[in-house]
Ligand SMILES: Cc1cc2nc3c(=O)[nH]c(=O)nc-3n(C[C@H](O)[C@H](O)[C@H](O)COP(=O)(O)OP(=O)(O)OC[C@H]3O[C@@H](n4cnc5c(N)ncnc54)[C@H](O)[C@@H]3O)c2cc1C
């Protein structure tokens with residue numbers, strides 16, 4: 061059996077991988093992380109998917125075990141601002157749609173139009189986010205009793221439902237560097253070895269597979285399986301194994317970012333329980349509220365905006381609190397490595413692939429890559445069928461998210477400059493235009509979205525299409541022939557429940573202040 065795993069890279073990908081493998085295999089597999097002291101991690105990556113809770117559960121970690129160490133807060137969804145026109149906003153929440161008489165509430169919304177805020181009419185989360193409420197009561201109970209959480213107390217045999225479509229009502233925001241540090245401790249306590257050194261060369265055998273990585277001061281580090289977590293560099297998978305990188309630049313032009321970390325007085329400002337994506341002249345600005353500061357950054361297309369202009373725009377957006385803060389300029393490699401697994405080398409994290417963080421998918425790709433690696437873990441012989449299956453799963457997840465992100469720009473009603481007008485006519489990934497044309501007549505459903513697992517369900521597509529406002533959606537004809545009484549009752553119930561929850565739930569600041577105490 062395969063015994064020695066060597067991970068190169070100590071960012072979020074490196075230490076998430078080391079933690080998970082140490083937790084999965086214990087001392088039956090040796091895990092070594094080689095990370096440079098000289099090369100910085102990307103320094104961003106702070107909002108997640110709701111399925112990240114399976115990662116922490118698999119490690120036997122409860123929220124109170126890790127959140128206080130990472131300035132973590134809750135994310136009930138994403139608030140998209142100014143994508144339709146200035147002043148307009150809507151939410152894409154972690155909340156499935158209720159079904160009435162066989163149709164999702166968005167279909168009934170298109171038919172009855174109870175108000176101009178579809179998100180407030182069909183989701184509870186929109187009101188909870190607007191009121192900056194916590195998803196948990198001060199005694200820790202979750203607002204939505206339907207969610208049976210903690211089925212297995214931490215530490216017993218774990219289940220990971222990542223690809224079985226659990227829908228938990230929230231995700232997290234956390235400080236990426238603090239999480240990597242926390243997971244370093246977790247992994248080392250469970251036997252992982254950390255070597256702080258630069259990999260300066262890679263030794264390959266006669267097959268071209270990696271036999272060891274050569275470090276500057278600690279000699280050669282041999283292994284059976286090598287995990288490339290070196291970020292955009294792709295030191296092992298691209299540079300050594302020569303796996304080509306497929307650029308998505310033709311369909312997703314945002315290739316740059318400038319980020320700031322800004323301390324804020326949360327007691328005074330409050331703590332919105334969601335990520336905000338505010339459209340700009342050449343991209344969009346993220347605002348991620350952590351406990352004690354905000355993470356913010358402008359993701360933009362360098363064809364339409366210079367780094368200096370982007371930094372000016374970001375500082376103006378944030379205001380005087382940003383004056384003393386140093387900006388972190390980032391060039392993004394958008395696309396994916398053709399095969400994440402080649403020979404005895406597997407790329408996880410930015411080395412595997414990346415699309416702009418509009419739907420917080422970077423850490424989702426890492427988690428998916430790790431979970432799939434355990435599911436496809438090789439025997440000594442490395443069965444090519446396992447490698448092929450792994451590569452298909454990773455390619456589908458990244459290609460599916462790419463298509464979903466392109467949809468955001470095609471569906472955005474904004475057309476007030478070349479950047480937003482070009483977004484409507486730019487090349488689309490194969491298959492999207494046909495699906496797009498279908499959705500004009502019949503709203504997206506499970507069988508008409510990207511067909512393979514990529515983390516999103518049809519309600520996410522409906523949220524974006526209805527929120528962005530650029531694609532007129534027709535009501536479903538059948539609803540005009542039905543009495544609709546049950547739908548009216550459901551709209552009223554949603555309104556009553558939302559009002560009641562806003563009244564009863566604590567503010568997110570109140571809940572987190574207690575948790576971080
Ligand atoms: C602007 C931006 C915003 C983002 N926002 C989000 C978000 O909100 N949500 C989300 O899920 N994802 C987000 N992401 C993606 C997320 O940041 C990454 O997925 C995550 O940080 C993983 O990075 P990594 O560990 O793969 O690479 P990195 O953080 O770049 O780490 C690379 C590691 O490799 C080491 N290394 C490199 N070369 C060598 C060498 N020769 N020898 C030894 N060590 C070496 C470095 O020292 C470092 O430790 C964002 C990305 C960008 C660019």
Ligand SMILES: N[C@H](Cc1c[nH]c2cc(Cl)ccc12)C(=O)O
Pocket residue numbers: 108109110111112136137138152153154155226227228419420515516517520
């Ligand atoms: N796997 C789903 C993906 C998902 C569902 N709703 C949202 C909302 C936002 Cl803001 C990001 C991702 C998703 C999940 O994580 O629940």
